[in-house]
Amino acid sequence: MRLIKVFxxxxxxxxxxxxxxxxxxxxxxxxxxxxGYTGQAYHWSFTGAGGCGPALPYQFKVLSGSLPPGxxxxxxxxxxxxxxxxxxxxxxxxxxxxxxxxxxxxVPKTAEREFTIRIQQGLNIVQNALSPKATFLNQPYSFQLxxxxxxxxxxSVVSGAxxxxxxxxxxxxxxxxxPTATGAFTxxxxxxxxxxxxxxxxxxxxxxxLKIATPKTVAEAGLAFQLGLQASGGSPGYTWSLEGNxxxxxxxxxxxxxxxxxxxxxxxxxxxxxxxxQLGLSETTDVNLLVAAHLAITKRPLxxxxxxxxYSGRFVARGGVLPRKWNLLGGRPGSLPPGxxxxxRTGQLSGTPTKPGVYRLRMQVVDKLGVKSAAGFVLKVxx
Numbered sequence: 462m463r464l465i466k467v468f469x470x471x472x473x474x475x476x477x478x479x480x481x482x483x484x485x486x487x488x489x490x491x492x493x494x495x496x497g498y499t500g501q502a503y504h505w506s507f508t509g510a511g512g513c514g515p516a517l518p519y520q521f522k523v524l525s526g527s528l529p530p531g532x533x534x535x536x537x538x539x540x541x542x543x544x545x546x547x548x549x550x551x552x553x554x555x556x557x558x559x560x561x562x563x564x565x566x567x568v569p570k571t572a573e574r575e576f577t578i579r580i581q582q583g584l585n586i587v588q589n590a591l592s593p594k595a596t597f598l599n600q601p602y603s604f605q606l607x608x609x610x611x612x613x614x615x616x617s618v619v620s621g622a623x624x625x626x627x628x629x630x631x632x633x634x635x636x637x638x639x640p641t642a643t644g645a646f647t648x649x650x651x652x653x654x655x656x657x658x659x660x661x662x663x664x665x666x667x668x669x670x671l672k673i674a675t676p677k678t679v680a681e682a683g684l685a686f687q688l689g690l691q692a693s694g695g696s697p698g699y700t701w702s703l704e705g706n707x708x709x710x711x712x713x714x715x716x717x718x719x720x721x722x723x724x725x726x727x728x729x730x731x732x733x734x735x736x737x738x739q740l741g742l743s744e745t746t747d748v749n750l751l752v753a754a755h756l757a758i759t760k761r762p763l764x765x766x767x768x769x770x771x772y773s774g775r776f777v778a779r780g781g782v783l784p785r786k787w788n789l790l791g792g793r794p795g796s797l798p799p800g801x802x803x804x805x806r807t808g809q810l811s812g813t814p815t816k817p818g819v820y821r822l823r824m825q826v827v828d829k830l831g832v833k834s835a836a837g838f839v840l841k842v843x844x
Contacts (some may be wrong), residue, residue, distance in 0.1 A: 479721050485512030485570040487556055494578045497529065497544045500585025500609060500659065507538035507576075509556045513567035517559040522629075524573060525553030529580045544580040548609050551577045582610040583659040586650070595666040595696070595740040598643050602627065606634035611654040619660065621648030624667045640667040648837030669694035673736055678748050682727045683755045686711065689719035695738030705732035713826055725781070727754040735812040756781030756828045758836040766814045766842045771800060776808035776838070790823040790835065797822070798842045814842045 488508040497503040509519035521538040526535060531545040534554070554576055558569040587607045596602040606629075606649040608614050616634045623629060624646045627638035634652065644667060651660040653693040671694040692699045703717035710728055711722035720734065730750040759777040766772040777787060787808040789797065797803060798820050802814040808826065821844065825835040 480844055483511050485514075485556060485558060485572045485576055486510055486703060487554075487572065489575070490573075494540070494576060495579045497532075497578065498583025498610070498657070499547055499580060502543055503529075503532055504539070505643045506540050507556070508543065509538070509572075512570050513558040513562060513564070517562060517564060519760055520557045520617070522557075524553040524557050526550070526557050526575075528552060529729045530577055532578070534777055540578070544583075547578050547580045547582045550579055551575060563616055584611050584614075584652065584654050584659045585609040585653055586659050586661045589661055591663050591665055593741070594638060594664060595668060595742055596824045597670045597694075598640055600665055600670070601637075601639050603635060603637040606636065606650060606652075607654045607819075608634065608654070608659065610657075611652060611733055614652045614654050616650065616652050619649050619651045621662075622646060623648055624665060627665075643667045643669065649818060666696065666740055668696055668738075668740070670693035670734065671738060671742050672745055673734065675744045675746075675782060676748065678750050679710075680708070680724050680750065680752045681755060681828070681832055683779070684700075685723050686721065688750070689732060690720070690721040690736070690738040692718070692738075692744070696743075697744045698739040699736050702735045702737070703732060704735075706730060707732070708750070711724070712800075717730060724752045732745060751755050754780030754781050756785075756826065756832040756834045757825065757832045758826055760836050760838075763810070763840045766798065766801070766840060768814050768817050768842060768844050771813055772811065774810040774840070776810070776824050776826070778808070781826070781832055781834075782830050783827060786827050788825045788827070790825050795823060796820070798840060801840075810840075817819050817842045817844045 488510050491507045495505055507521050519780040520536050521534060529544045529548060529550045532540055532542040534540050535707040546760060553573055555573050557571040558567055558660055562569055574624050575642050587609055591604055605618045616629055618629055624640040627636055629636050645664055647842050649660055649662045652660055667727040669725055676688050678688055707713060708724035708726055710725045711720060713720050722827040732748045732750055733745060734748055735743055735745040757780055759779055763774045776787060787805045789803060799816045803810060803811055819841045822838045822840060823839055825833055827833050
C-alpha cells in the first residue's frame with residue numbers, strides 16, 4: 462500500500478513539474494539588456510527557453526512600442542545597429558516557437574514581455590570623412606574634428622600617418638599645417654574621454670595645385686582653328702566643361718578640352734572653361750576667343766608721285782590678326798621707284814623719287830597666323 466502511495470505522488474508531481482519545465486519563456490538573461498551609447502555599435506540577443514526549443518529555433522518580434530532609433534530586432538532575437546538618440550525605450554517583445562514548425566511533434570506557443578533599453582549619450586566623432594578630401598602641396602590646410610558626448614576629449618593618430626607638415630592638436634582635434642609632400646595618406650584618428658573611445662579612418666590626398674595653361678585665343682574667319690587646353694596638377698583624368706557660345710563652325714570636346722573648327726563669323730566670344738580632376742577638384746579660367754575677319758588688301762589707287770618732291774603713300778589691309786607684314790613680290794618690273802622705301806610693318810611708302818616712270822607693284826601682306834593676301838598696284842612718277 463505504501464508503494465502505491467509513493468507511485469501516486471510521483472506521478473502527480475510529474476504532471477505538475479513537466480508542463481512547468483517545458484513552458485515557453487524568456488531566459489533570465491533577456492531581462493537585463495545592456496546600456497547602449499549613441500554613435501557606438503550595439504549588439505545583444507534575447508534568448509528563450511522551454512517550448513519546442515532549443516531543438517527548434519525560437520522566433521522574436523516587436524509587438525508594440527519601439528526600439529531605440531538606429532536599432533533593429535532580427536527574428537533570431539538579435540538586437541543590433543548604431544543608436545542615434547539617447548533615452549529609455551520600452552517595447553513589448555513576442556517570443557514564439559518556430560511557426561510553422563519543422564517538426565510534427567511541436568505545437569507552437571507564444572510568450573510576451575515588456576523590456577526597456579537605455580541609450581546614453583556616447584562618445585562619437587561627428588565627421589566620418591574629410592571635406593574636402595584633398596588639398597594642395599605647400600598651401601595651408603586645416604580641418605576641425607569634433608566629438609559628441611565628450612567633456613575633456615584627447616585626440617591622437619593611432620595608425621597610419623598624417624601628410625608631412627600636418628599635425629593633430631591633441632586637445633582641440635584640429636588638423637592643420639602646410640603639407641610638404643604629395644600622395645594619398647590614410648590614418649586612423651582616435652578620441653578618448655575617461656574610459657570611452659571612438660575612432661575614424663580618413664584619407665587625405667595632397668596634390669600639386671590644379672592649373673590651366675593660358676591658351677592661344679585668336680582665330681580668323683575661314684581659317685581652320687585648334688585650341689588645345691592643357692591642365693596640370695590635381696589628380697589626372699581631367700574632364701572639361703564650357704560656358705558661353707562658340708563661333709559658328711567651332712566645336713568643343715569635353716574629354717580633351719579641345720576647341721576646334723573653322724569659324725565663319727568674326728567677333729569676340731567670351732568663354733568660361735572649367736577643368737575637374739578625379740578627386741573632384743576644379744579650376745576655372747576665363748577665355749575671350751577673338752575671331753578676326755579674313756585678311757584682305759583694300760584695293761585703292763596710289764597717289765601720283767613727282768620727281769624731287771617728298772612722297773607719302775600707304776597700302777591698307779583689313780581683317781587678319783596683328784601684327785601684319787608687307788612684302789613687295791618679285792618679278793619685272795616688281796621694284797619701287799628709286800628714292801622710295803617700304804615700311805614692311807605699316808605698309809607705308811615714303812621718300813623722294815628720282816626717276817619718272819610707271820611702276821607696277823605686286824604687294825603681299827601676311828598676318829600673325831600666316832594668312833596671306835596679295836594685290837597689284839600702279840605707282841606713277843612724273844617729272
